[in-house]
Amino acid sequence: MKKSVFLGALTVAGxxxxxxxxxxxxxxxxxxxxxxxxxxxxxxxAAPDANGHWDGFDVGMCRAVAAAVLGDxxxxxxxxxxxKTRFTALASGEVDLLARNTTWTYSRDVDLKFEFxxxxxxxxxxxMVPKALGVSSAKELDGATVCIQTxxxxxxxxxxxxxxxxxxxxxxxxxxxxxAQQQFLAGACDVYTTDASGLAATRxxxxxPGDFVVLPEIISKEPLAPLVxxxxxxxxxxxxxxxxxxxxxxxxxxxxxxxxxLAKGTNNPEINRVLGTEGNLGEMLxxxxxxxxxxxxxNGNYGELFEKTIGSNTPIGLSRGLNAQxxxxxxxxxxxxx
Amino acid sequence: MTTLTDPPKExxxxxxxIYDTRYRSMTIQVxxxxxxxxxxxxxxxxxxxxxxxxxxxxxxxxxxDPAGYDINQRLIDYDSQSTxxxxxxxxxxxxxxxAVMGCITATxxxxxxxxxxxxxxxxIARIMTIYVETFRNVPxxxxxxxxMAILIETLPAPRAYKGVETGALVLTNRGVYxxxxxxxxxxxxxxxxxxxxxxxxxxxxxxAVLIALAGGLIARHFINARAHRIQNVTGKRPxxxxxxMAVVVLPVVAVLVALGxxxxxxxxxxxxFQGGIYMRNSLIALWLALSLYTAAFIAENVxxxxxxxSKGQTEAASALGLRPKRVMSLVILPQALxxxxxxxxxxxxxxxxxxxxxxxxxxxxxxxxxxxxxxxxTGRELETVLIGMLIYLTISLSISAVMNWYNNRxxxxxx
Numbered sequence: 001m002k003k004s005v006f007l008g009a010l011t012v013a014g015x016x017x018x019x020x021x022x023x024x025x026x027x028x029x030x031x032x033x034x035x036x037x038x039x040x041x042x043x044x045x046a047a048p049d050a051n052g053h054w055d056g057f058d059v060g061m062c063r064a065v066a067a068a069v070l071g072d073x074x075x076x077x078x079x080x081x082x083x084k085t086r087f088t089a090l091a092s093g094e095v096d097l098l099a100r101n102t103t104w105t106y107s108r109d110v111d112l113k114f115e116f117x118x119x120x121x122x123x124x125x126x127x128m129v130p131k132a133l134g135v136s137s138a139k140e141l142d143g144a145t146v147c148i149q150t151x152x153x154x155x156x157x158x159x160x161x162x163x164x165x166x167x168x169x170x171x172x173x174x175x176x177x178x179x180a181q182q183q184f185l186a187g188a189c190d191v192y193t194t195d196a197s198g199l200a201a202t203r204x205x206x207x208x209p210g211d212f213v214v215l216p217e218i219i220s221k222e223p224l225a226p227l228v229x230x231x232x233x234x235x236x237x238x239x240x241x242x243x244x245x246x247x248x249x250x251x252x253x254x255x256x257x258x259x260x261x262l263a264k265g266t267n268n269p270e271i272n273r274v275l276g277t278e279g280n281l282g283e284m285l286x287x288x289x290x291x292x293x294x295x296x297x298x299n300g301n302y303g304e305l306f307e308k309t310i311g312s313n314t315p316i317g318l319s320r321g322l323n324a325q326x327x328x329x330x331x332x333x334x335x336x337x338x
Numbered sequence: 339m340t341t342l343t344d345p346p347k348e349x350x351x352x353x354x355x356i357y358d359t360r361y362r363s364m365t366i367q368v369x370x371x372x373x374x375x376x377x378x379x380x381x382x383x384x385x386x387x388x389x390x391x392x393x394x395x396x397x398x399x400x401x402x403d404p405a406g407y408d409i410n411q412r413l414i415d416y417d418s419q420s421t422x423x424x425x426x427x428x429x430x431x432x433x434x435x436x437a438v439m440g441c442i443t444a445t446x447x448x449x450x451x452x453x454x455x456x457x458x459x460x461x462i463a464r465i466m467t468i469y470v471e472t473f474r475n476v477p478x479x480x481x482x483x484x485x486m487a488i489l490i491e492t493l494p495a496p497r498a499y500k501g502v503e504t505g506a507l508v509l510t511n512r513g514v515y516x517x518x519x520x521x522x523x524x525x526x527x528x529x530x531x532x533x534x535x536x537x538x539x540x541x542x543x544x545x546a547v548l549i550a551l552a553g554g555l556i557a558r559h560f561i562n563a564r565a566h567r568i569q570n571v572t573g574k575r576p577x578x579x580x581x582x583m584a585v586v587v588l589p590v591v592a593v594l595v596a597l598g599x600x601x602x603x604x605x606x607x608x609x610x611f612q613g614g615i616y617m618r619n620s621l622i623a624l625w626l627a628l629s630l631y632t633a634a635f636i637a638e639n640v641x642x643x644x645x646x647x648s649k650g651q652t653e654a655a656s657a658l659g660l661r662p663k664r665v666m667s668l669v670i671l672p673q674a675l676x677x678x679x680x681x682x683x684x685x686x687x688x689x690x691x692x693x694x695x696x697x698x699x700x701x702x703x704x705x706x707x708x709x710x711x712x713x714x715x716t717g718r719e720l721e722t723v724l725i726g727m728l729i730y731l732t733i734s735l736s737i738s739a740v741m742n743w744y745n746n747r748x749x750x751x752x753x
Contacts, residue, residue, distance in 0.1 A: 084714055091392070091719075112717035113392055133497075133609075144609040145512055150697070150706070151714040155407045159418035162408075170610065171408045172620075173700045173711075182487070187495030188511045188619065190609045230393070 024096050024228070024235035025069065025286055033075050036062035037095035040080040040176055044201040044309050044316040045101055054078045057309040058099040061120055061226050061243065064295040065097055068242045068287060073298035082176060083151035087112060090229060097228055097239055101195060103153045104225040113230035117240035120226060120302075122322035122331050124218035125157050126196035128203060131211050133190060138217040142167040147180045147189035149173075154194050157220040177202060195222050197310065197318055204315035238285055245292040248274055248334040249301035251325050256300035263293050273337045281337060292337075302332065389720065398725075400716040401426070407711050409702045411618055414538040422712045427536065429707030430729060436624055436703065437690040437733070443629035444689060445682075448636025453666065455641050466637070473634035479695050481631050486623035486699040499606050508604050508611055514622060515604035515614040519543075522598030543597055550593040554586035561585065620701035624693065632689045639681045643674035675748050683741040687734050694730070704729060 028034050038046035038058055046056040054062075054076075063073035079095050090098045091113070101123070102108075104116040127146075129135050138161070148155050150173040162169050172189050174180040181202060184192040192199065196218060203209045226243065228236050249255075252271050254262055265277045272278035276289035285291065299305040306323065310316040324330025355365045389396060401423040408418050413431045416424055455466035473481070493511040508515040525542035561578055569575040604614030647670050655665040696703040697710060704726060713722040 084710060087714070087717060088719055107715075108717070113394060142608060143612075150700075150711055155711065156715065159406060159408045163418060169408075171410050173410075173697075173702060173706065175697055175700070183490060186490045186511055187497070188490045231391075 024232050025238060028069055028096055028235075032070060033077050034062065034066040034069065034097065035077045035079055035095045036066075037079045037081045037086055037089050037098040037100055038062065039100050040082055040178075042101070042177055042198060042201050043205055044314065044318075045197070046078070046099075048078075055309070057121065057305060058101060058226075060299040060305040060309060061099040061246075062097060063298045064246060065239055065242045067298045068245075068291040068295040069238060071288070071294050073294075083149050084175070087114070090114065090227065093229075096235070097226060099226040101198065101224040102227060103195075104223045104227075105153060108227075114227045115230050115232075115236040116225040116227045117236055118225060118243045119223040119331070120243055121197060121224040123195040123197050123222040123224050125154055125193060125220040125222060126199050126218055127215040128184075128192045128199045128212055129190060129215060130187075131213050135215065138215045138219065139165055139167070141169060141191060143169065144190040145170045145172055145188070146191045146193055147172045147174055147184050148193055149177065149180060150175060152194070153220070153222065158193055161219045181205070195224070197224075197316075200318050201310070201316045204317065234286060238287065241285060242292075242295050244334040244337075245274060245295050246299075246302040246305065247325075247332050248337060249292075249296045250303040250332075251327065251334065254296060254301055256297065256304060259293065259296055263290070270337060279338075385720070394717075396721060397718075398721055400712075400718050400721070403716070405712065406715065409707060411621060411702050422708075422716065425712060426704065426708040426725070429702055429704040432696075432701065432707075433690070433693055433703040433705075433733070436621060436628070436693050436696070436701070439625050440628040440632065440689045440693065441686050443625070444632040444636055444685070447629060447633035448685075449640050451633060451637035452640025452644070455637060456644060470634045470637050473631050474638075478627065478631045478692050479698060481627040482624055482695055482698050485627045486619060489619045489623055496606060496610055499611075504604065504606065504611075506601070506603060508614070510611070511619065512610070513616055513618040515611050515616055517601040517603050518613065518615045520600055520602040522600065524597065546593050546597065547590060550589040551586070554589050557585040558582045618701075620696070620699040623699050624696050624701050628689050628692055631692075632685050635685050635688070636682060639678050639685065640674070642681075643676075643678035644670055646677045647673050672748075676745075676750060679741065679745045679748065683738055683745070686737050686741065690733055690737060691730065 036059075038054065038056075041047045042056070044056055046054060046058040048054050059076075059078070062076050062078065066076045067073040079089060081089050081095070081098070081100060086098055086100055086102065087108075089095050098114075099120075101121065103123075104119060108114055109116055127138050127141070129141075135141065141162075146158065146169050148158055148171055155171065155173070158169070158171065172183065174183065177194075177198070180192055180194075183189050185206070192202070194202075196214065199214050203212055203214070206212060226239055228239055248270075249259075252268070252274065254271060254274065259275070262271055263275045263277065266272060269278055273281055275293045276282050276291065280289065282289040282291045288294075299308065303320075303325075306318075306320065307313060310318045312319055320328070320330060322331050324332065326333040355361050386396070402421050404419050405422045405425040406418055407425070409416055409425065409428050411432055412428045413435065414428065416428050451466050451469060454462050455470065457463045457466075490511045493509050496510045496512060499508065499510070506517045521543050525546060527539040528542055528545070529537065529539055531537045561581055565576055565578045602613045604611040604616075606612075651669055651673065652665055655669040656662075660668065693703055694705040697706045700706075708729075709722050709726040713719055716722070
């Protein structure tokens with residue numbers, strides 16, 4: 001009896017003690033694989049296809065980092081995480097990078113001790129309702145039953161929104177997106193709320209997407225950002241500049257079609273520095289000179305990745321909106337490569 | 339003449355701790371204990387050090403911060419501005435609610451099925467065997483999810499009732515509505531611990547009804563005692579049932595009439611039904627699944643208990659002229675209880691602990707609030723899980739204590 005008590009205590013303490021030390025870059029290189037935390041399945045952002053091959057916008061971020069570090073976009077081990085398990089998975093070292101449409105907030109950055117490496121999707125929380133309800137504004141939702149995924153910023157925004165508008169609602173907490181769909185489609189809740197991009201992705205998988213509408217109100221700012229553990233700045237730099245490389249590539253017109261041509265050398269020094277034919281930016285990061293070339297090569301630049309996974313020609317059908325380049329009136333703006 | 343002398347006293351040497359069998363076992367125990375304590379100290383130290391390195395000093399101050407999220411199922415008042423501690427209390431009460439409901443239902447069902455499984459009726463016995471084997475051989479999580487899926491997919495959505503006259507009981511795929519007791523001359527509420535995180539209200543109407551009921555029951559006790567006395571003296575028992583009924587029922591009715599009792603029926607208003615008592619799907623699914631699953635185990639305990647009573651008891655009771663039903667309730671079950679109760683305790687504990695699977699259907703129990711949303715929003719994994727473990731431990735130990743007390747009461751007193 002005494003022994004089992006001790007073993008139990010040991011397991012608990014062991015779990016808590018499993019905090020990885022700094023040096024993630026070396027760990028990943030030694031392992032030959034990047035462990036990347038993604039969703040349990042959100043079409044367009046991260047979901048395995050029929051052959052079990054992970055695909056999506058967030059997955060593209062994982063593959064770009066893997067390519068930059070290891071030279072191979074396939075050298076990724078995807079760890080599906082729920083809204084609840086994701087932070088523990090990252091904090092305990094189970095994953096090296098979390099690319100799981102996670103909102104960048106003050107308390108997560110400061111109090112939870114994570115390092116957000118930059119926004120890869122500017123989002124906001126919205127509502128989806130069946131057309132048959134005849135609702136045209138979120139303010140008409142007084143008394144409605146609302147399905148929410150637990151463990152996300154959405155439930156806090158939701159509480160704030162309804163309180164600010166002085167209307168009541170009945171929250172139905174749900175663990176995963178798939179269960180939320182089931183309840184929503186069966187009419188067990190009137191409204192499904194999550195980030196607008198997630199709503200679009202979910203609606204795309206419905207049999208009759210036309211029977212559902214996304215309400216015009218966007219009730220929050222949700223900058224979705226990949227994140228790493230606090231206190232390992234080298235690794236955070238790798239992830240941050242991989243994202244910046246994808247964004248900068250679009251700005252400078254580097255695409256998967258012309259990248260091989262450009263990599264031979266151009267007369268634009270900025271492109272040369274990104275692709276490693278000029279300067280020693282790769283060496284500063286502890287990577288090979290052509291790290292950005294490899295990262296961009298996997299999925300193309302930011303714009304290509306966006307159009308391929310969630311863009312207007314996909315079933316998800318998201319327009320660029322805030323996620324356009326700053327030169328096109330969006331918010332994407334990479335610091336200079338020099 | 340020889341004198342008896344004490345044998346020379348052996349002086350204690352250190353090597354005797356290992357080579358002397360009198361001390362050896364003690365030495366081993368002490369060393370093992372020290373080893374365990376060192377290991378434990380190392381683990382605690384390591385955890386504290388790692389948390390310190392991460393910059394996350396263990397702290398429980400988050401419990402006083404506003405929770406910021408809403409909870410649908412709550413037995414006491416709560417809103418998103420209440421503290422995390424209050425949210426934990428809500429979750430704790432929800433855990434207790436489903437555990438108590440589950441334990442009662444599982445016991446009733448389990449006893450019935452256990453007895454029926456021993457029935458001489460071939461069909462009944464076989465059906466019960468099939469029930470027991472299907473329920474206890476499929477993981478309870480699947481039963482919970484399955485029950486929930488049935489409720490969601492088979493029952494109509496509230497808006498299907500638009501324009502339909504609904505009666506007292508409304509079944510929707512969000513939950514079940516039953517009429518609620520309301521009072522026109524309500525006495526209001528009694529506030530306990532007002533202003534503190536443990537505050538709660540108790541309806542004075544309920545207290546009034548309960549007092550009337552208790553008074554009636556006490557009166558009935560005295561009437562029965564008097565009947566006993568008369569029976570002992572004269573051999574004739576006076577007729578008491580009509581007086582008994584009157585003293586129990588009349589005061590309650592009187593109080594209800596005085597308070598202006600009426601039933602509030604659920605009405606479809608907007609998106610949902612309003613009024614009435616609302617039992618959410620999540621609670622029903624969890625409660626049903628846990629009860630049905632645990633009942634299968636309890637049935638086996640009951641069957642084992644009954645089979646443990648020697649056949650001679652049944653035969654002796656029958657020889658006295660007792661009918662089979664009375665043999666079971668008066669002779670066999672009371673004796674079988676002694677065998678049944680110890681394993682029954684672990685079934686109650688299992689049910690309570692299994693209720694932590696509630697999040698699968700979105701029931702906000704302790705695991706869902708404190709160790710779910712609060713953990714996630716505050717990032718205090720160690721603290722919340724520690725508190726959660728402590729609370730579950732307390733609940734389990736309390737159940738054990740109560741059941742052990744009961745077991746001591748019913749066990750055979752040997753003289």
